Amino acid sequence: MSDLLAVPSYSETKASSSSESLLGDLTPPRYTPSPPAPHYTSEPKRDELTLQEARRPNALPSGSFVTSAGPLTLEIAHQVDGVSTPTLNARGRLRGTLALDMRDRSSIIGVTLTLSGRMILEAAGAGRETVTLLKETHDLWLDQGPVPSLVPIDIVVPSTFVDNDGEVRSLPPSCDFTDEPMGPAAPVSAQVAYNLSIVVERERRHGIFSQTKSLTTPFELVPRTRPDHGIIPVPSFFSTMKTSPEEWHQAVSEIATNPASGVQSLKSHLFLPAGKVYWIGDAIPFHLSVTGPSTSLHALFPSESAAGAPSTGAQITVKVLRQIAVTARKHRAVRNVIIGHGTLRSVEPFSSARGEQRDWDGFVQFTPFTKSVPTIRSVLSRSELKMDNNSTVCGFNVGSLVVKDFIVLEIKPVSPATSPFHTHQNPVFVRFTTDPYVESYGPDQPS
Structure with missing residues (x-):
């Protein structure tokens, strides 16, 4: 008991005008039960405001x-009318009906649906290799009484497979990289194809003829993705760079020179919308800045002559390059394909601070200007790059087949043999998505 704190004694105090204790006059307040929580609803009430919403996929067809x-007769729901091949979304659902136009359905003992897929690869003439991606069978109906004339279909589309090394990977989208001409390079091809098969099995009555009926159709597997951030409107690169610099990603690289030339190197600054994840149909704004000593800029971008001769400046291109890497039979080969092109237009750079020198001499097709340090000049370009929005195949990695996309800046001197500069390339890895970023969505779109 020595560890317990002693309770101090208090003397009783009474009011002079009453014999009742003061504590006897105090009673706890009355409490009423709280009302039950309101039923959850995704739509705000009149006095409520939605602060943030998770993005929803586009409405299904x-x-x-x-x-x-x-x-x-197979009918698959949520498709675009008139298509020759149905499209399924990985992690989505395959919904539809199977109609059986048979007089005697009592002999049917089973109806199954099989989803299958395979990948055919060829690299550097080492021969073809086939990889099984999918082989999944579902029972639509078993021998449990008379089969209905319309059999409902509701199946979850798988999203992963196990590769030859035992690693679980996401299923690749349907694609065919065999149509482009190979040229003198070694063959590099890849094809990913999926099929849906339905088999109706009936009892053998005479043991001679097969009682199995089947239907097979290919389908396109398209894992749907969307950017988690939109591309801000770009009325002026300089204004957005000041107010929202986090909206831009800057890729800096050196434009190297021949050491024997004595010409100093330059720097290229390629600005892309931050995140580097874009819808495959987006027009992607970008900005290019080339900085360095004025003598080096003049060597790479000589200005027009006094007689008005056309510029002999370096050629600048911005393109989208897709890299396809295939590994088959322990041989690896890579092929690069141009899938998008950019257009450039020169713009006037941001004005230097007041009192600082600006120099516009000697440059053609570009607008050189003087920064805070008079010996440093810049050439800026503004452009938009348009992807082929008919394509829905985006980059992916399944080990033996890797598809990556890059936005590539290339600066090529007019006369590479005599120029002090080497041809310059600055690739920036980006990812494209099948669906665009949506700021808002309507009530008809599924969650």
Whole structure:
């Protein structure tokens, strides 16, 4: 008991006009039960405001895809009307119906649906290699009484597979990189294809003829993705760079020179929207700045002559390059394909601070200016790059087939053999998505 604190004694105090204790006059207030929590709803009430929403995918198509084989008719929902091949989304659902136009359905003992996929690879003439991506069978109906004439289909589309090394990977999208001409390079090809098969099995009555009916159709697997950030409107690069510098990613690289020339190197600054994740149909704004000593800038970008002769400056191109790397039979080969081009237009750079010198001499097709240090000049370009929005195949990595995309800046001297500068390339890895960024969505779009 020695560890316990002693309770101090208090003397009782009474009011002079009453014999009742002061504590006897104090009673706890009355409490009423709190009202139950309101039912959850995704839509705000009149006095509520939505602060943040998770982005939802685009609304599913309202059409359907229909194909037939003998007495079997397959209808797949949520498709674009008139397409020749249905499209399924990884991690999505395959919904539809199977119609059985059979007089005697009592002999049917099973209806199955199989999703299959394979990848065919060829690298550097080492021969082809086939990889099984998908082989999944679902029972639509078993021998459990008379089969209905319309069999419902509701199946979760798988999203992963196990490669030859035992690693779990995401299923690649349907693609075919075999159509482009190879030229003198070694063959590099890859094809990813998926099929849907339905088999209706019936009892053998005479043991001679097969009682199995089947239907097979290819389908496109398109894992849907979208950027988590939109591209801000760019009325002026300089204004957005001041107010929202976090909206830009800067890739800096050196434009090297031949050491024997005595010409100093330059710096290229390529600005892309931050995140480097864009919808494949986006027009991507970018900015280019080339900085360095004025003598080096003049050597790479000579100005027009006094007689008005055309500029002999370096050629600047910005393009989208897709790199396809294939590994087959322990041989690896890489092929580069240009899938997008940029257009350039020179713009006037941001004015230097008041009192600082600006020099516009000697440059053609560009607008040189003087920064805070008079010996440093810059050449800026502004452009937009338009992707082919008919394509829906984005980059992916499944080990033996890797598809990467780059935005590549190339600066090539007019006469590489005599120029003090080497041809300059600055590749920036980017990712493209199948769906655009959406600021808001309507009530008809699924969650």
